[in-house]
Amino acid sequence: xxxxLHDYAASANCYKVRLALAQLGIPYERVPVDIFxxxxxxxxxxxxxxxxxxxxxxxxxxxxxxxxxxxxLYLADGTPLFPDDRAERAQVVRWLLFEQADVIAPVAGxxxxxxxxxxxxxxxxxxxxxxxxxxxxxxxxxxxxGREFFAAERYTVADIALYGYLHVAHExxxxxxGHPQVARWLERVAGQPGYINDLEPYPENARPGVSRSIYD
Amino acid sequence: xxxxLHDYAASANCYKVRLALAQLGIPYERVPVDIFxxxxxxxxxxxxxxxxxxxxxxxxxxxxxxxxxxxxLYLADGTPLFPDDRAERAQVVRWLLFEQADVIAPVAGxxxxxxxxxxxxxxxxxxxxxxxxxxxxxxxxxxxxGREFFAAERYTVADIALYGYLHVAHExxxxxxGHPQVARWLERVAGQPGYINDLEPYPENARPGVSRSIYD
Numbered sequence: 001x002x003x004x005l006h007d008y009a010a011s012a013n014c015y016k017v018r019l020a021l022a023q024l025g026i027p028y029e030r031v032p033v034d035i036f037x038x039x040x041x042x043x044x045x046x047x048x049x050x051x052x053x054x055x056x057x058x059x060x061x062x063x064x065x066x067x068x069x070x071x072x073l074y075l076a077d078g079t080p081l082f083p084d085d086r087a088e089r090a091q092v093v094r095w096l097l098f099e100q101a102d103v104i105a106p107v108a109g110x111x112x113x114x115x116x117x118x119x120x121x122x123x124x125x126x127x128x129x130x131x132x133x134x135x136x137x138x139x140x141x142x143x144x145x146g147r148e149f150f151a152a153e154r155y156t157v158a159d160i161a162l163y164g165y166l167h168v169a170h171e172x173x174x175x176x177x178g179h180p181q182v183a184r185w186l187e188r189v190a191g192q193p194g195y196i197n198d199l200e201p202y203p204e205n206a207r208p209g210v211s212r213s214i215y216d
Numbered sequence: 217x218x219x220x221l222h223d224y225a226a227s228a229n230c231y232k233v234r235l236a237l238a239q240l241g242i243p244y245e246r247v248p249v250d251i252f253x254x255x256x257x258x259x260x261x262x263x264x265x266x267x268x269x270x271x272x273x274x275x276x277x278x279x280x281x282x283x284x285x286x287x288x289l290y291l292a293d294g295t296p297l298f299p300d301d302r303a304e305r306a307q308v309v310r311w312l313l314f315e316q317a318d319v320i321a322p323v324a325g326x327x328x329x330x331x332x333x334x335x336x337x338x339x340x341x342x343x344x345x346x347x348x349x350x351x352x353x354x355x356x357x358x359x360x361x362g363r364e365f366f367a368a369e370r371y372t373v374a375d376i377a378l379y380g381y382l383h384v385a386h387e388x389x390x391x392x393x394g395h396p397q398v399a400r401w402l403e404r405v406a407g408q409p410g411y412i413n414d415l416e417p418y419p420e421n422a423r424p425g426v427s428r429s430i431y432d
Contacts, residue, residue: 050358051314059303067317070310077302086293087275093309094286098267100317101283142266 003028004058006048008035009200012108012164013068014055020075020160023194031058036205038212052214068164069096072157081157088152095150095158099165102139106132108165111172112215116206121173130174137169137179144181148188155192163189168199219244220274222264224251225416228324228380229284230271236291236376239410247274252421254428268430284380285312288373297376299368307367311374315381318355322348324381327388328431332422337389346390353395356382360397364404371408379405384415 005021007014007030021028033039033054040052049056049066057065057074065071073096076082082092110129113119119126140162143150150158167186170176176183189195205211221237223230223246237244249255249270256268265272265282273281273290281287289312292298298308326345329335335342356378359366366374383402386392392399405411421427 046358050355051318061303063303065303065306065310067310067313069313070306073309074302074306086290087277087279087281090281090286090290093289094281094283097283097285097313097316100313101320102267104317105321139266142262 003060004031005029006031006033006045006054006056006058006064008033008054009198010202010206011035011054012168012199013053015197015199016068016160016164017055017057017071017075018198019163019196020072020081020157022196023160023192024075024079024081025194026075034205035215036203036211036213040214041212067100069100069157069161072096072161076157080154081160083152083154083156085152091151092156092158096161099158099161102136103162103165106130106136107169107172107174110174111165111168112202114172115202116208116211118208126173130172133169133172133174134178137166137174137176137182140166141179141181144185149185155189159185159189167197219276220247221245222247222249222261222270222272222274222280224249224270225414226418226422227251227270228384228415229269231413231415232284232376232380233271233273233287233291234414235379235412236288236297236373238412239376239408240291240295240297241410242291250421251431252419252427252429256430257428283316285316285373285377288312288377292373296370297373299370299372301368304368308372308374311366312377315374315377318352319378319381322346322352323385323388323390326390327381327384328418328422330388331418332424332427334424342389346388349385349388349390350394353382353385353390353392353398357395357397360401365401371405375401375405383413 005017005028035054039045045052048064051066053066055068055071057071059065065074073082083089106129110126114121149155150162221233221244251270255261261268264280267282269282271284271287273287275281281290289298299305322345326342330337365371366378424432
């Protein structure tokens with residue numbers, strides 16, 4: 001049995017995994033999950049992931065692995081995308097955790113709510129989220145000064161994880177003018193061998209009032 | 217040179233690392249960082265961690281590792297707290313990521329804001345955070361049904377990470393009455409060999425108007 005990726009085309013968390021699979025040349029079966037049509041709300045999906053999020057990687061033994069960062073580390077283990085040195089591996093994990101803890105809420109959360117009509121552009125909370133995103137980008141920009149990639153002096157799954165939502169931050173009105181290191185790093189990632197970008201826009205059924213998902 | 221832990225006594229993210237160090241029997245030097253007295257706002261601290269959070273582990277080679285989850289994995293590598301099997305390791309990482317992405321905001325965030333006087337108990341956003349915490353606890357309770365620990369059928373750093381803030385969730389008015397598996401698991405963790413609990417209460421200087429920290 002091959003790997004199966006339970007996957008949503010418009011989720012950048014899912015796109016991160018598709019990018020890693022492409023760059024690692026790993027064959028897999030893509031199982032589409034329409035998260036806004038209620039397909040993560042079923043008992044069947046809860047057995048795959050009680051948190052009802054995508055992506056979920058179904059391994060050869062039939063077990064299920066949720067959380068994009070955990071999937072990235074699993075797939076990249078033993079490859080140049082997740083190096084062998086213990087201290088370098090820890091730095092890769094550090095940035096995977098930072099991305100989920102500090103980048104997702106202001107960047108991915110704001111983008112989703114703006115693009116699907118949950119927030120109006122002129123609400124005060126939009127400005128607050130943009131300010132929070134800008135502070136996070138300053139941290140990333142400072143770290144990238146004098147570095148080409150986030151960890152281990154090479155392109156790793158830490159870069160893939162951070163790239164997922166940062167490369168579309170501008171769609172949430174989050175600018176990179178004050179963060180030139182981040183802007184250059186985005187170009188560097190897009191220039192990596194095997195790079196793909198198949199992230200799709202949010203469809204009509206992601207809009208409030210239509211969506212049937214955990215995001216309502 | 218020994219390991220140095222840049223550490224704040226009232227941070228449960230720091231406590232997680234102290235618990236792991238105690239259970240692994242690893243000697244270290246504790247470097248107190250008074251995060252509410254501005255000690256994470258210095259240029260010196262930014263060099264250790266541009267995100268200005270604690271804990272930060274300073275390794276033998278003088279490099280710095282932030283993010284409690286990354287520190288836990290680094291310390292536990294090669295020990296029973298982070299098993300060798302690739303799929304089991306991935307499940308440990310999965311729960312470390314889930315904790316930072318989904319538990320911290322409603323549980324740790326709410327607790328901090330209530331205990332330091334940033335939120336009043338009767339604000340609508342308190343009720344909203346408690347509802348979000350309850351939903352997260354339902355996910356954890358479902359996963360623990362039929363399991364003693366979160367991953368790898370044994371006590372691992374995933375349990376340590378989740379225990380950090382969940383064992384004080386009640387201080388934020390987040391109850392476990394509807395989550396008996398989580399309540400029993402908390403007792404199981406507290407019964408592990410080498411268990412310590414030296415988490416301190418928030419001090420007076422954590423209050424708004426006094427604090428000089430990234431949390432203002």
